Structures are given as structure tokens and as C-alpha cells.
């Protein structure tokens with residue numbers, strides 16, 4: 001049987017025809033930055049961090065199927081500068097005060113920023129007023145840090161079968177909502193054992209009583225090179 | 238890029254809406270300070286207690302964001318006098334912890350601190366003309382002046398300061414390695 005191949009940054013790799021470019025890359029040990037992609041869930045294609053150039057055109061690696069002979073550019077200065085600007089936008093449109101954040105050191109947004117060499121926020125900060133919901137006994141919701149990746153939406157709907165989370169509003173008004181008349185997390189069906197409670201890549205959905213358990217220096221991304229850590233998670237969390 | 242008399246690099250530093258943690262972390266370069274002093278001389282800085290910048294300052298290190306009118310005029314004085322302006326630490330870069338008041342109206346912040354909080358006697362909001370007026374929101378410094386370099390961290394580690402300063406002393410473009418980039 002003929003092995004199908006494509007190239008990423010000039011290096012040839014073989015792939016399975018059912019794979020996306022992101023999946024083919026991860027299987028071959030090539031890191032493509034991403035935030036809304038997670039190997040366990042259907043691609044969403046919303047954060048655009050995984051933007052690559054395929055045969056000269058921009059495309060999202062997490063949604064584009066791998067195809068024979070594709071020439072993919074990934075780790076170029078141009079693409080990483082674009083990704084840095086996208087990451088900076090995610091920082092300024094929410095309220096990300098890492099020094100006071102429970103998830104700091106374990107956060108994929110922060111780790112991605114480090115990996116891109118991001119030193120500043122570049123844009124003016126919005127400092128929006130966002131909701132904090134501490135109503136649930138085990139789970140905390142801090143929308144200051146939500147990047148609208150919809151991983152919790154997908155996990156709750158497709159894995160937990162509960163559809164606890166959804167996105168309401170459009171554009172700048174988009175925000176995460178929970179399925180309860182009162183709007184409070186405690187009145188939803190979510191439980192601490194749900195996948196949706198653990199899938200958030202940032203510090204927006206937190207498990208209570210677990211904050212700051214690991215001291216600085218022992219957290220997930222403290223010493224592990226970020227790209228290797230993220231890649232390892234994608235190949236089997 | 239040298240002091241006219243001594244041929245040393247002139248550095249000025251200040252803390253705006255910061256906690257002096259960045260300055261403390263700078264001092265954590267420990268005995269490397271002696272090496273540093275062979276190459277640099279401090280102008281306006283809490284280290285020297287000089288109150289205003291001299292004419293030819295090479296580098297200005299700014300800790301803290303902008304929370305009041307005095308912060309803004311100090312920042313402008315730095316920008317007018319230094320060749321290379323550096324935002325040092327989370328507060329200078331994104332407002333930091335002080336900016337967590339930004340979604341609360343200023344009036345409510347003042348009332349909470351000076352009128353209604355527990356344990357206050359003779360409640361009154363301070364309004365002495367000597368006190369700089371507060372801004373409605375805490376701002377990072379790049380929203381007011383052009384910033385040339387950023388040293389992230391809360392605080393940036395001593396290694397970050399050392400990387401930046403040794404690159405500068407060697408005449409290289411400063412480059413913070415990934416392992417030294419931290420936002421906390």
C-alpha cells in the first residue's frame with residue numbers, strides 16, 4: 001500500500017487519510033501551536049492559533065484534512081508573529097493577571113505565550129467587567145479568563161451528555177453561559193467528576209480546594225519545554 | 238551610548254504603581270552588582286535618591302503601571318530623557334494586580350477603602366492637594382509612551398535583569414531566552 005506523505009517545514013512525514021494536518025503533525029512529533037484543539041474532541045477551528053500555510057495559503061491545521069503532497073509551513077517567523085498577535089489579543093480582551101491566578105504555571109494560554117516568546121501585550125487592555133460564579137460547592141467559574149475555546153461546551157455536550165455550557169451573544173458580546181434558569185453553576189447538572197470540569201485550558205473553570213497545590217518550580221510548564229509538554233499531552237495527555 | 242564623563246552607561250530607575258518587588262529582584266543579582274557598577278552609573282533611582290533625571294541617560298527601567306497623575310508625569314520625564322525605555326514587570330506591562338480595580342468605579346473603590354471597610358475610624362476620603370489625583374483606571378505604560386523593551390515577570394527574576402543588562406553592556410540586542418520568560 002502506498003504511504004501518503006506531506007511536508008511540514010520541508011520535512012516529509014506520512015499520514016493516515018482520516019487525519020487533519022494537526023493530527024498528522026502531532027503523530028509525527030511536530031508541535032503546531034493551538035488552544036481550541038484537543039485530541040479528544042471534534043475540531044472547532046476558532047482560535048486560529050494553529051494557522052499554517054498550506055501550498056502558500058493560510059489554513060487552520062486543526063480543521064484542514066491532511067492530503068497528499070501538501071507543503072505546509074509551520075515554524076516560520078511570519079506565522080509565529082501572527083500567532084503572537086492573536087495570543088496578545090486573547091490576553092487584552094480578558095482579565096489575565098497571572099501573578100494572582102490559580103492556574104498559573106499549568107495554563108496553556110500562558111505556556112503558549114512563553115513558547116512564542118511573547119513579552120508584552122502590545123494592544124491596549126480592555127479590562128472588561130466579567131462574571132465570577134462561586135455558587136457551586138466544587139467548581140468555580142471565573143469568566144475573566146475565558147477565551148471562548150468551547151472545549152467545556154464540547155465536553156459537556158459530547159462526553160458528559162449534559163450540555164451545561166453554551167456561548168451566548170455575538171462578537172465582542174460573546175460570553176459563556178450555563179444551562180440554568182438562575183444562571184448559576186450550582187443549578188446545573190455539572191459534577192466535579194465531569195470531563196467538562198477539567199478540560200478548560202485556562203483558569204476559567206477551576207476545581208475548588210486544589211489551587212496552588214504545586215509550588216512554583218514544580219508546575220506543569222515550569223521547566224518542561226512548553227512545546228514538548230503540549231505535544232506529549234496531544235499524543236495521549 | 239556612554240556617560241560623557243565616565244564612559245559608563247547611565248541608568249535611571251523608578252517605581253510607579255508597583256510594590257518595589259522588581260527593584261528588590263534587581264538587587265538579587267547580588268555580587269554581580271560590583272561587576273555592573275564597573276560598567277554603569279545610576280542616575281535618578283531609589284538607589285541614589287536623585288529626584289530628577291539628568292540630561293543624558295541611556296536606559297530607564299520603569300517598575301509599575303500608572304495609577305495617578307504623578308505616575309504619568311514621571312513616566313513622561315523618563316521618556317523625554319532616556320534613550321531606551323524598559324517596562325519592567327507585570328504591572329508596567331499590563332497594569333498587574335493594581336489593575337484588578339479597573340472594573341470597579343473609582344468612587345466605589347475609595348468609599349470601600351476609606352468609608353465603609355471594617356476597622357476605620359474617622360472615615361474620610363483623603364483630598365489633600367499634595368496627593369496626586371488617581372486615574373479612573375490603572376494603565377500599563379505602553380498605552381501612554383513608546384516602550385523599547387519589556388522584561389516580564391512578577392517580579393522578573395534576577396537572571397532576567399542580568400541577561401538584559403549584560404546584553405546591553407556587550408552592545409548586543411537584548412534577548413530574553415524562553416526559559417526566563419514568566420508572567421508570575
Ligand code: SF4
Nearest residue numbers: 096098101104107203
Ligand atoms: S488563565 Fe492563564 S493566562 Fe490567564 S491569568 Fe491565568 S495563568 Fe495567566
Ligand code: SF4
Nearest residue numbers: 146147149150152200
Ligand atoms: S470556560 Fe474554559 S473551556 Fe470553556 S470556553 Fe472558556 S476557556 Fe474554553
Ligand code: FES
Nearest residue numbers: 034047048050062
Ligand atoms: S487550534 Fe486550530 S483554530 Fe484553535
